[in-house]
Amino acid sequence: MKLSKKGASPFFTRSGLMRGGVLIAVLIVMPQLFPQHWIWNMMFFTVLYAAMSVAWNLIGGFAGYPSLGHAAFFGIGAYATASIFKSSEILTNGWQPFFMLPLVGLGCAILALPIGYIAMRVRANIFAIVTITLLFVAQTLGYNLKSITGGAQGAGLSVAPFHLDIFEQPFYFAAATLLLFAMGIAYFITKTKLGMALTSIRADEDKARGVGVRTTGIKVITFAVSVGITGMAGGIWAYYLGFIYPQFAFDPLITIAIVLMTFLGGRATVWGPVLGAAILMPAQQLLAYYVGGSQIYLIAYAAIFLLIMLLLPRGILPTFLNKRRMDSMATKGDLSGTSTTPVTTGGSKS
Amino acid sequence: MHTLIQGIILGVLTGGVYALMASGQTLIFGVMKVVNLAQGAFVIASAYLAFSLFTQFGIDPLVAVLITTPLMFGIGVVGHWLFLRPLRSEDANQLSLLITFALAMLVEGILSMTYRTTYRSINTSYANKAFDIGGFSVSAVRLYGFIVSCVLLIVLYIVLQKTRFGRAIRATVQNPQSATLLGVDSVRVKAYGFGLGISTAAASGSIYGLLFPFNSGSHYDLISRLLSVVVLGGLGSIGGAVLAGVIIGVVSSVAAVTWSPTWSEMTFFVVLILVLLVRPQGMFGRVERGAL
Amino acid sequence: MIELLRVENLTKKFGELTAVDACSFTVKEGSITALIGPNGSGKTTVFNLITGYLPSDSGKVEFAGSSIRKQSPGSLYRKGLTRTFQQARVFADLTVQENLVVAGGGKWTNLFGRRITAEDQSRAAELLDEFKLSHVADLYASELSWGQRKLLEFASVLMSKPRLVLLDEPTAGVNPILIETMATHIRSYNAAGVTFLIVEHDMSFVMRVCDPVIVLDRGKTIAVGDPETVQSDPRVLDAYLGD
Numbered sequence: 045m046k047l048s049k050k051g052a053s054p055f056f057t058r059s060g061l062m063r064g065g066v067l068i069a070v071l072i073v074m075p076q077l078f079p080q081h082w083i084w085n086m087m088f089f090t091v092l093y094a095a096m097s098v099a100w101n102l103i104g105g106f107a108g109y110p111s112l113g114h115a116a117f118f119g120i121g122a123y124a125t126a127s128i129f130k131s132s133e134i135l136t137n138g139w140q141p142f143f144m145l146p147l148v149g150l151g152c153a154i155l156a157l158p159i160g161y162i163a164m165r166v167r168a169n170i171f172a173i174v175t176i177t178l179l180f181v182a183q184t185l186g187y188n189l190k191s192i193t194g195g196a197q198g199a200g201l202s203v204a205p206f207h208l209d210i211f212e213q214p215f216y217f218a219a220a221t222l223l224l225f226a227m228g229i230a231y232f233i234t235k236t237k238l239g240m241a242l243t244s245i246r247a248d249e250d251k252a253r254g255v256g257v258r259t260t261g262i263k264v265i266t267f268a269v270s271v272g273i274t275g276m277a278g279g280i281w282a283y284y285l286g287f288i289y290p291q292f293a294f295d296p297l298i299t300i301a302i303v304l305m306t307f308l309g310g311r312a313t314v315w316g317p318v319l320g321a322a323i324l325m326p327a328q329q330l331l332a333y334y335v336g337g338s339q340i341y342l343i344a345y346a347a348i349f350l351l352i353m354l355l356l357p358r359g360i361l362p363t364f365l366n367k368r369r370m371d372s373m374a375t376k377g378d379l380s381g382t383s384t385t386p387v388t389t390g391g392s393k394s
Numbered sequence: 395m396h397t398l399i400q401g402i403i404l405g406v407l408t409g410g411v412y413a414l415m416a417s418g419q420t421l422i423f424g425v426m427k428v429v430n431l432a433q434g435a436f437v438i439a440s441a442y443l444a445f446s447l448f449t450q451f452g453i454d455p456l457v458a459v460l461i462t463t464p465l466m467f468g469i470g471v472v473g474h475w476l477f478l479r480p481l482r483s484e485d486a487n488q489l490s491l492l493i494t495f496a497l498a499m500l501v502e503g504i505l506s507m508t509y510r511t512t513y514r515s516i517n518t519s520y521a522n523k524a525f526d527i528g529g530f531s532v533s534a535v536r537l538y539g540f541i542v543s544c545v546l547l548i549v550l551y552i553v554l555q556k557t558r559f560g561r562a563i564r565a566t567v568q569n570p571q572s573a574t575l576l577g578v579d580s581v582r583v584k585a586y587g588f589g590l591g592i593s594t595a596a597a598s599g600s601i602y603g604l605l606f607p608f609n610s611g612s613h614y615d616l617i618s619r620l621l622s623v624v625v626l627g628g629l630g631s632i633g634g635a636v637l638a639g640v641i642i643g644v645v646s647s648v649a650a651v652t653w654s655p656t657w658s659e660m661t662f663f664v665v666l667i668l669v670l671l672v673r674p675q676g677m678f679g680r681v682e683r684g685a686l
Numbered sequence: 687m688i689e690l691l692r693v694e695n696l697t698k699k700f701g702e703l704t705a706v707d708a709c710s711f712t713v714k715e716g717s718i719t720a721l722i723g724p725n726g727s728g729k730t731t732v733f734n735l736i737t738g739y740l741p742s743d744s745g746k747v748e749f750a751g752s753s754i755r756k757q758s759p760g761s762l763y764r765k766g767l768t769r770t771f772q773q774a775r776v777f778a779d780l781t782v783q784e785n786l787v788v789a790g791g792g793k794w795t796n797l798f799g800r801r802i803t804a805e806d807q808s809r810a811a812e813l814l815d816e817f818k819l820s821h822v823a824d825l826y827a828s829e830l831s832w833g834q835r836k837l838l839e840f841a842s843v844l845m846s847k848p849r850l851v852l853l854d855e856p857t858a859g860v861n862p863i864l865i866e867t868m869a870t871h872i873r874s875y876n877a878a879g880v881t882f883l884i885v886e887h888d889m890s891f892v893m894r895v896c897d898p899v900i901v902l903d904r905g906k907t908i909a910v911g912d913p914e915t916v917q918s919d920p921r922v923l924d925a926y927l928g929d
């Protein structure tokens with residue numbers, strides 16, 4: 045029995061377009077239903093972290109290179125925005141920082157090219173080592189390059205001139221746009237040969253290289269795109285808070301949060317990281333509201349991550365999709381095909 | 395000139411401690427092919443333990459090693475059993491990195507809950523003592539720390555060279571498949587190997603606590619240094635880690651005296667990048683690829 | 687017939703062990719050459735050296751007249767030199783069809799094109815059909831049996847229309863019916879102009895399919911010739927029975 049549909053795989057599937065439409069509708073309508081400031085605030089952080097998780101998933105999930113240094117680029121994006129908009133002269137209607145974001149993202153991406161090239165020449169291990177070290181280096185720079193960052197005293201941006209009643213809204217919509225952009229890239233990846241190439245790198249990079257996949261270029265560019273989005277998220281965050289400190293701009297907590305969100309929802313999927321963020325961020329905000337104290341997050345994030353790794357290593361979405369796939373196959377009886385050849389392991393050596 | 399030699403002496407003494415920490419780190423990589431990102435966190439945890447033992451019971455940090463070492467070994471074995479052993483082999487490599495990262499966070503979180511985030515230091519009676527050796531001043535804690543590190547490295551060497559367990563570990567490092575064929579119980583070796591690697595954090599922690607003020611977040615700084623040391627030495631090579639520890643110790647200490655203490659913190663990153671550019675497998679690492 | 691591959695004094699040491707020791711041989715265009723030898727004689731290592739998966743210590747490798755030492759597996763693949771692995775390596779998280787398409791090469795701009803184009807589909811379908819894998823085309827490679835993985839890997843290296851294919855124990859662990867299928871495929875692709883270099887332990891397979899045969903022992907070429915001559919060569923018997 046043949047499962048393959050005839051003809052090319054489409055760019056846009058009807059279900060894909062529909063899901064995208066529903067998401068846009070939800071992103072627009074949701075906050076209108078709950079006009080309280082703390083809800084807007086929570087939604088802002090949820091959407092911002094969802095965007096970062098989707099971005100992390102590009103390199104950490106699809107390509108299988110777990111970056112531990114995304115927080116470094118978050119911070120770089122934040123400080124870049126902060127130093128551009130230090131004084132209020134260039135802020136007229138308050139939207140300039142948002143229009144500046146693509147440049148900030150591009151800057152981060154260009155910065156990531158040499159780093160990615162060096163770090164990904166060998167293997168995932170070295171990549172993790174370089175990225176975690178990078179985070180520490182960025183932190184140290186954040187404290188010591190006082191002329192740019194203001195050191196431990198922090199750096200201030202000019203206050204956004206939005207009306208207080210709707211203060212969160214521009215930030216929320218900027219983050220939502222970033223999320224849609226990131227998801228668009230993830231979706232594009234799953235629909236093109238690029239996604240196949242990334243999966244082959246994750247599965248067996250040596251072999252992929254051996255069958256002509258241009259591994260180096262693909263990895264480095266994916267990394268650059270991923271941290272570019274993260275840098276933009278940092279820019280929005282900095283503008284939203286109006287005052288930033290190295291401690292929070294280069295916070296390893298950001299890394300663990302987005303990694304956890306990605307793994308909880310399901311890595312190497314378009315929607316997994318969004319699902320993960322939608323579960324965890326509100327939970328964190330509520331926790332902060334009722335308990336307070338950021339040490340708790342650290343323990344909670346780490347503990348939940350370890351639990352997920354043990355109990356649900358593939359994440360919610362893939363587990364669910366796989367179950368559905370198995371069920372549909374079982375009813376169609378397609379798996380029978382696999383048993384025509386007996387499974388033997390090891391070589392028959394003479 | 396005098397300051398330069400002073401810097402080199404200081405660097406060698408500090409490098410000895412790095413060597414001890416890094417040998418555990420690289421041992422874990424050799425046995426399990428896992429980069430243990432929690433090594434720094436375990437060092438800091440040990441430093442806090444030594445701090446508590448000292449302030450509560452007056453036990454000298456260097457004596458406390460006798461208590462913390464077995465404890466860290468146990469934590470390592472249990473940690474391996476709980477979190478690393480269950481990983482499926484296909485993506486174990488990627489996941490184990492993230493798991494050790496999460497472990498580091500967990501340890502950091504627990505430490506900052508128990509001890510708060512203020513910087514601590516262990517002020518023993520000899521904290522400010524210094525010897526005068528040939529016109530160079532050598533602080534007592536650094537010298538003691540260096541001696542203890544050397545003793546422990548020798549113990550580690552003997553364990554690896556002379557015991558059956560050590561042979562099993564070395565066989566696994568050389569070639570996991572054939573070690574299994576030769577009857578080495580790979581799960582046990584991995585668990586104990588991980589434990590042994592973590593146990594080096596105990597003494598390192600005591601010494602670190604004597605040398606530097608620390609708080610729960612210090613492990614990022616530490617792990618970055620350690621990883622640079624391990625990469626320079628060649629992942630999996632203990633001899634390489636020891637040599638690289640001393641080299642990086644000297645380089646950053648010389649940079650501190652001749653240039654600027656703040657920016658000397660960056661030397662290890664520069665070294666890391668240079669190594670990756672020039673010789674990615676490190677001084678004594680093997681290029682492992684292809685095969686089969 | 688011209689020489690497609692020439693290996694001269696190729697040497698590789700792993701620490702103390704000399705896995706490949708000044709090994710020399712040639713492969714003629716259009717042949718199905720066998721590379722045999724006892725376990726551990728260095729056959730797989732020779733493959734790794736030729737295809738750029740391992741750096742060699744010294745020696746020469748020429749492919750179609752130009753030196754290919756120190757070239758990466760990827761660029762060799764694009765030049766038409768491909769291989770399979772002893773432990774079949776397929777991309778577990780890709781479907782069978784995608785495994786073929788990803789190995790299909792093409793311009794880098796294709797990366798931004800559809801995952802599977804109509805052209806990919808028809809090219810893959812042909813191979814899938816031939817290798818009796820059509821019914822599993824949409825399964826993940828991780829869901830295949832051992833033998834099917836071997837077939838899939840073989841099929842996938844053919845996607846790039848190679849000139850020389852190195853097969854590392856194509857029949858190991860594969861059931862007898864599939865072994866016949868393998869033999870048929872090798873012959874028919876050979877007839878279509880593809881040259882093969884095959885590491886194989888199954889002597890009856892070698893006798894039926896290959897000519898000439900190169901024998902390797904402890905990293906050295908000890909005999910070359912047609913299957914019958916080689917089989918009766920005392921040095922070869924020695925190598926196999928010696929220790």
Ligand SMILES: Nc1ncnc2c1ncn2[C@@H]1O[C@H](COP(=O)(O)OP(=O)(O)OP(=O)(O)O)[C@@H](O)[C@H]1O
Pocket residue numbers: 685686700703705723724725726727728729730731732772
């Ligand atoms: N990456 C490696 N590192 C160290 N030793 C290796 C490596 N690859 C192969 N060897 C050693 O080199 C020798 C030759 O191995 P190789 O795999 O090439 O033999 P082979 O002829 O393919 O054997 P088989 O018939 O078992 O497949 C063996 O002793 C093997 O242990």
Ligand SMILES: [Mg+2]
Pocket residue numbers: 729730731772
């Ligand atoms: Mg072999």
